Amino acid sequence: MNALPFIKMHGLGNDFVVLDARQADIGLTPEIIRALGDRRRGVGFDQLLTLLPSRDADCYMRIDNSDGSGAGACGNGTRCVGRLLLEESGKSAVTIDSPGGLLHAEAADSGLITVNMGKPDFDWRMVPLAREMDTLHVDLSVTAEGCTLSDPVALSMGNPHAVFFVDDAEAVPLEAVGPLVESHALFPDRVNCSVASLRDDGSIRLRVYERGAGITQACGSGTCATYAAARKRGLVDGETRIDLDGGPLFLDMNPTGEILMTGAAAYSYRGEIAAEMLNGATA
Missing domain, CATH: 3.10.310.10 (Diaminopimelate Epimerase; Chain A, domain 1)
Known part of the structure; x- marks a missing residue:
């Protein structure tokens, strides 16, 4: 070559x-x-x-x-x-x-x-999950270094995502718990693990452990998945700022349900x- x-x-x-x-x-x-x-x-x-x-x-x-x-x-x-x-x-x-x-x-x-x-896809077969399950409240719990993540939203944005809403995303030992989620038997194709916390101003703090890459400064599809999951649970509506380690992304949804992501x-x-x-x- x-x-x-x-x-x-x-x-x-x-x-x-x-x-x-x-x-x-x-x-x-x-x-x-x-x-x-x-x-x-x-x-x-x-x-x-x-x-x-x-x-x-x-x-x-x-x-x-x-x-x-x-x-x-x-x-x-x-x-x-x-x-x-x-x-x-x-x-x-x-x-x-x-x-x-x-x-x-x-x-x-x-x-x-x-x-x-x-459009995000919440069908359990499209994520995919190993068995049929309510993807808005997935029956999954993992623990590492005294931190337990549970009750994620699972969806596909062209690749599989598990989004956990937590009180403080900064406090999650993502380097320890992320691999357990990524390789969990519930996800036959592995999964991207996102931990998100809602702020009082309506913005979201997000950290992501990407399958095949580990913790990254920012994950675009993970941000889209987090926004879609938050909307599905009624936590946000309209344009939302999501702050990752590397900086902000701005998310919205058009009238046909497609996710619009704006950033650098x-x-x-x-x-x-x-x-x-x-x-x-x-x-």
Whole structure:
């Protein structure tokens, strides 16, 4: 494999390596993805985003986690790719095909990007769960380091999410309890674990343990899932600010029930991955 150009981007600290394979196949393997995701010997990222040709959209966005596993959705990554395509094409709006379906991005005020992330799905089979259950109040309880999480909302935003509403998201030992939720037998495809606390001003504090990536600065699809879960339980209505470790996202729902997410999408740098690193990639 020859040297490979890349773009490093982030959405509120949720960081990505973006590769362009619209003209030529790159030949990614899980081994290469893990090597690229190594923050000491590779480039490092939460997710790898590969742009591929699409007949139905401006591009297809493949999503891979740093452990080499695939992902079905990535809201922060979609905003980053949306910004790239908007600037590249000069269009006012672009469409991105993804494992979770077609997504639409457009420029918002103050240099932010708005992405229509589609409708949340609360059907237990679509999350998926291992057995039939009320997804608005899932019969699940896990404990680590004296902290118990229970009664989550389960849903799909193109990938599976479990949202726990807690008194204080900051106090949850997410590094300990997150893996227990992610790998729980109730979730055959694993799950993203979100802990959210409502504030007096109507905003939400959110922290997320992402499947295949661990704790991240921000998780776009997890933020969308949290907003959808909060609306479903009647906790919020209308535009809501959700604060993650990396900064704020602004969530709303259109009249057809699709989630609209607005936030920053930033460039970090451009570079080239050496052929010797790619050809000698190790897991």
